[in-house]
Every structure is written in C-alpha cells, then in structure tokens.
Amino acid sequence: MGVWRSRQPTEDPTVLPRFTRAGMVTVPKHRLPDREMLPETAYQIVIDEVMLDGNARFNLATFVTTWMDDEADRLYAATFDKNMIDKDEYPQTAEIEERCVRMLADLWHAPQAAESVGTSTTGSSEGCMLAGMAMKRRWQHARRASGKPTDRPNIVMGGNVQVVWEKFANYWEVEPRYVPLEGNVFHLTADRLLEHVDENTIGVVAVLGSTMDGSYEPIQEICATLDDYETQSGVSVPVHVDAASGGFIAPFLQQELVWDFRLERVVSIQASGHKFGLVYPGIGWVLWRDKAHLPEDLVFHVNYLGGDMPTFALNFSRPGAQVVLQYFQFLRLGREGFRLVQQTCQDVAVHISRTLGAMPQFEVIAEGRELPVVTVSLSSEVSKYDVFDVSRKLRERGWLVPAYTMPPKRDDLAVLRIVVRNGFSHDMAELFLRDVRAAIDWLDNLAAAMPHENQPRGFHH
Numbered sequence: 070m071g072v073w074r075s076r077q078p079t080e081d082p083t084v085l086p087r088f089t090r091a092g093m094v095t096v097p098k099h100r101l102p103d104r105e106m107l108p109e110t111a112y113q114i115v116i117d118e119v120m121l122d123g124n125a126r127f128n129l130a131t132f133v134t135t136w137m138d139d140e141a142d143r144l145y146a147a148t149f150d151k152n153m154i155d156k157d158e159y160p161q162t163a164e165i166e167e168r169c170v171r172m173l174a175d176l177w178h179a180p181q182a183a184e185s186v187g188t189s190t191t192g193s194s195e196g197c198m199l200a201g202m203a204m205k206r207r208w209q210h211a212r213r214a215s216g217k218p219t220d221r222p223n224i225v226m227g228g229n230v231q232v233v234w235e236k237f238a239n240y241w242e243v244e245p246r247y248v249p250l251e252g253n254v255f256h257l258t259a260d261r262l263l264e265h266v267d268e269n270t271i272g273v274v275a276v277l278g279s280t281m282d283g284s285y286e287p288i289q290e291i292c293a294t295l296d297d298y299e300t301q302s303g304v305s306v307p308v309h310v311d312a313a314s315g316g317f318i319a320p321f322l323q324q325e326l327v328w329d330f331r332l333e334r335v336v337s338i339q340a341s342g343h344k345f346g347l348v349y350p351g352i353g354w355v356l357w358r359d360k361a362h363l364p365e366d367l368v369f370h371v372n373y374l375g376g377d378m379p380t381f382a383l384n385f386s387r388p389g390a391q392v393v394l395q396y397f398q399f400l401r402l403g404r405e406g407f408r409l410v411q412q413t414c415q416d417v418a419v420h421i422s423r424t425l426g427a428m429p430q431f432e433v434i435a436e437g438r439e440l441p442v443v444t445v446s447l448s449s450e451v452s453k454y455d456v457f458d459v460s461r462k463l464r465e466r467g468w469l470v471p472a473y474t475m476p477p478k479r480d481d482l483a484v485l486r487i488v489v490r491n492g493f494s495h496d497m498a499e500l501f502l503r504d505v506r507a508a509i510d511w512l513d514n515l516a517a518a519m520p521h522e523n524q525p526r527g528f529h530h
Contacts, residue, residue: 071189087113123469129487129501130471132280132314132344135514136492138401143392145349151389153189154380163235165396169256172399173354177312177329177338178321186363187356188381189342189392193313195383196339200309201237203337203357204272206364217268225265226274227257227269228476229281234274243271249478253284255434259290263298264336272307272336277315277328281475282435282486283442285315289327292334297410305364307336314440316340316354317347321408322415323439336362342395345411345440347402347491410491415439417498418489424502431510434484441489446482453518456483462508468501 087093087095089109096102125135125512148162156163166189174185190196209219211274223244226234230247238245246258246265256279266273273295275288292308298391299305309327312319319326329338335358342352357363368381401408418437425445426433447456459470470487474480489498512519 070467080295093478114263115377119399119502123464124467125256126492126497127467128469129489130469132488132490133350134343134347134490136395136490137347137349137398140401141349141397144397145390145394148390149388150373151393153387153389153392154382154385159389162392166389168358168390168393169399170354170391173340174330174356175499177316177356179330179356184359185356187354189355189395190339190382191387192343192353192357192382193311193341194231194236194353195230196308196353197233198237198240199355199381200337200339201234201243201272202241203363203367204307204309205241205243206367207362208271212434221269222271223269224271224274227248227276227279227286228478229256229279230274230276230311232522234311242387244269246270246317250262250476251478255279255475255479256284256286257291259287259294262263262294266295266298266304266403268302268304268308270306272309274309274311275328277310277312277319278440278442279316279391282316282444282484283437283440283488284435285319285323285326285328289332289336290296292332306334308332308334310335310338312338312340313353314341317342317345317407318411318440321404321411323384330358340341342391345414345490347398347407348394349392350391351388356446364489368466368480411441414491414493417441417489417493417495418443420495421487421489421502423496425505428506428509434471434482437489441491443487443489444484445487446484453515455519455521456485456511458519460484460509461506461507462512466508468504494504 074378090107093110093114096114097108114194128135135401151162153158153162154167162439169189170187171182171185174182175186179185190199205222208222212219221244223246224238225246225248228249235245237243248261248265251261257275262273275286275291277285279286288308288310295306295308301337316338319328329335337357338353339353339355340346342348343350346352363381368379370379387433415437418441422433422436422443425431425443427435429449430448431445432448434446437443456472460470463470470485472483472485475484
C-alpha cells in the first residue's frame with residue numbers, strides 16, 4: 070500500500086475569482102510589471118478602465134465613424150494583421166487600395182479616372198500634408214525654372230480651416246495667410262480672396278464642409294476668381310479641396326454642385342474615409358488631378374520588402390484593414406446606398422435644427438443642409454448660462470456636445486455643434502432632444518447665473 074504525504078497546494082491563479090487575483094489588486098501604472106499575468110486578467114484591467122470613456126455612439130462632437138455592420142467587424146478582425154505598406158507580401162490588399170483610388174477618381178470626376186493618381190493615408194490630415202507638399206514642390210520647380218527665388222512661399226485659406234493646415238504651414242515653413250471671418254459668413258469666400266494671393270502663393274485651400282459649422286465654401290466661385298486673377302497677372306494659383314467630410318456627402322446629396330476635378334484649377338482632393346466614408350478610424354484618401362501634379366521627386370522607391378514599391382506617405386507601416394473596410398463599404402452600399410445613408414443623416418440633422426430653432430433659447434447658425442451638422446448659439450435673451458454650461462449639463466446624460474468659440478474676428482460667438490453620423494437614428498435624436506429640453510429647463514430655473522470660468526477659445530476636432 071502506498072503512503073502519500075499531503076502537500077500544501079500551490080496557489081493556482083486560474084481557479085481564483087478574477088477580481089481577487091494579484092494582478093487585479095495592484096497594477097503598476099507607469100512601469101512594466103515585473104511578471105506576466107493571465108490574458109483574461111489583463112483584458113479585465115484594460116476593459117474596466119476604458120469603460121470610463123464616453124459612449125462613442127453618444128459622441129456628437131466627432132465626425133469619425135462609430136458604427137459599422139457586424140460583417141465589417143468580422144472583416145476587420147480577419148485583416149487587422151495586414152501591413153498596408155508591404156504590397157509585395159499582400160498584393161491583393163494593394164490591388165484593393167488601387168481599386169478604391171479609381172472609384173474615388175470616378176466619383177470626383179478625375180479627367181482620366183482609370184489612370185488616377187492617389188493613395189490611402191492614415192486619415193485626412195496626412196492627405197492634407199501630402200497635398201500641401203506637392204503644391205509647394207511644384208511651385209518651387211516652376212520658380213526655379215523661371216530663375217526666381219523660392220524662399221517665401223505662402224498658402225491662402227479661410228480662418229475656419231482645420232488645425233492640420235496650421236501644422237502644415239508650421240512644419241513645412243510656408244507662410245499661412247488666413248482670410249478672416251466676417252459677419253455671418255464663417256468660411257472663405259471668393260470676394261475676399263485676392264488681397265491675400267500673390268506670385269508666392271503655392272495654392273488656395275478650399276473647404277468642402279467646414280468643421281466649424283458644416284458649411285461648404287463656394288469652390289466654383291473661388292476657382293473663377295483665380296481664373297480672372299491669372300488672366301490679369303499671369304500667375305496661376307492651384308486649388309486644393311479639403312473635402313475631409315464633404316467628399317463623401319456632396320457626390321450623393323448635392324450632385325449638381327461643381328466642386329471637384331470638373332474644375333480645371335482643382336489639382337488635388339483629400340477626404341476622410343473614416344468620417345462620412347463610413348469606416349472606423351484610421352483611413353483617408355488623397356488624389357491628384359493627374360501625374361503632372363504629383364512631382365516624381367516626392368515619390369520614393371524601395372525594394373527591401375520585395376519588388377519595386379513606390380511610396381508617397383508620411384508614415385510607413387500601417388494597418389491595411391481600414392482599406393479593406395473602405396472597399397467593403399463601396400461594395401456594400403454603392404451609390405444608392407451611400408445616398409440613402411447620407412440622406413438619412415441629413416434628415417435627422419434638419420429635424421434637430423428645426424426643433425432647436427423653435428425653442429426661444431437657441432438661434433440656429435447651420436441647419437444641416439450641407440453637411441449633416443447642426444450649429445446653434447444661445448439667444449441674446451439668455452443670461453443665466455452659456456453654451457459651455459449647456460454642454461456640461463448634457464454630459465450628465467452621456468451626450469458629448471462640443472461648445473467652442475468661432476475663429477478670430479468672430480470669436481465673440483460661442484456655439485454648440487451636433488454632428489449626425491450613420492448610427493445616430495431618429496429615435497436617438499428624440500432621446501437627445503428630450504435631454505436638451507430637460508437641461509434647458511434646469512438651467513432656466515436657476516435662482517442665479519451660473520458661475521463662469523475661463524472657457525476654451527476654440528475647437529479644432
């Protein structure tokens with residue numbers, strides 16, 4: 070008969086309740102832990118922490134996509150390991166990227182869409198940087214060919230541009246010339262353009278869908294004004310269209326609007342696939358009118374991943390999954406599907422603007438008939454609170470609604486902005502409006518004015 074001596078069992082972390090494991094009790098925040106932990110323990114720690122973030126579906130500040138079909142989620146999980154830059158190892162993903170570029174070239178009326186020149190990017194901001202670099206380099210080439218100096222380039226844009234253009238001017242040493250906002254026009258207009266343009270202007274940035282109020286700049290008029298300027302001065306100034314949001318709205322909802330490559334002066338367009346392109350964050354697109362507008366000396370050729378690989382990007386390795394998801398959305402929706410999605414967003418936005426406009430506390434700045442974006446200020450009759458107080462009150466119910474002041478010369482005006490995206494349904498809009506009414510009732514019933522602190526001076530999201 071065998072004799073067995075009992076031993077003190079070693080503690081088995083796999084059988085302990087999850088929240089009593091050592092890793093759940095003490096978690097180093099600013100250094101690597103000394104030992105490994107079970108994957109489900111690490112998962113629980115991280116998921117518990119990110120639960121403190123706001124609900125993405127309730128985020129009315131962002132233009133970025135927060136909902137896709139379940140099939141897209143599965144496709145994302147199946148392709149997130151693909152490296153977009155490694156085109157020799159993932160040739161089909163590279164082929165899909167090229168198809169997307171051609172589809173967008175056709176959508177934006179490139180003269181030779183089948184031979185289009187463009188690339189995916191990590192987002193619209195990288196597309197802006199690349200387009201700006203191309204305009205500067207072409208300007209430099211032209212100036213050198215004419216024996217003229219190249220040391221004082223400038224770029225002209227409205228005071229409402231997204232912060233990426235400030236970054237471009239700073240990083241690439243180009244003088245930014247901002248056309249200030251005036252009166253009730255919150256974007257660049259043709260009549261105020263020429264006083265800022267000269268022979269050192271590398272280009273004009275025209276925005277199809279301002280982040281400030283969702284409005285479109287009159288791109289056709291801007292191009293016509295620059296045509297007249299060239300006739301009089303002999304100086305040709307190209308136009309880049311920042312279509313971060315409008316590039317996926319106007320082709321479906323405002324088809325009669327001429328803003329794209331149909332205008333000969335438009336040399337490049339960039340847009341965010343992860344905004345109204347309906348793809349999760351991490352994808353943008355930039356296209357040029359033709360090869361002549363992307364200088365060859367900006368394109369690098371590498372072969373150490375296998376084969377000759379031309380690349381024009383600020384990044385190198387990056388995920389290929391978002392490119393695959395963009396192609397999925399193009400196939401999934403087609404033109405009619407995109408039109409239906411964007412029309413529904415616009416219908417919801419117009420409903421919200423009408424409802425808020427009917428309330429005496431609000432004045433509607435933008436009603437959502439261009440981008441599905443609603444911008445409102447408070448009536449002059451309101452004295453106990455401001456838009457920042459309304460924003461904070463709505464956050465109590467989970468709604469993230471940005472409050473900010475307009476750019477210089479109209480920074481006296483503070484507004485709230487509501488971005489309607491795919492996934493923000495009519496039913497959710499009714500819930501939002503219910504909470505707006507409750508917030509306003511609470512603020513109106515205050516015995517005295519809310520105490521005011523220093524507020525943000527602007528908003529660039």
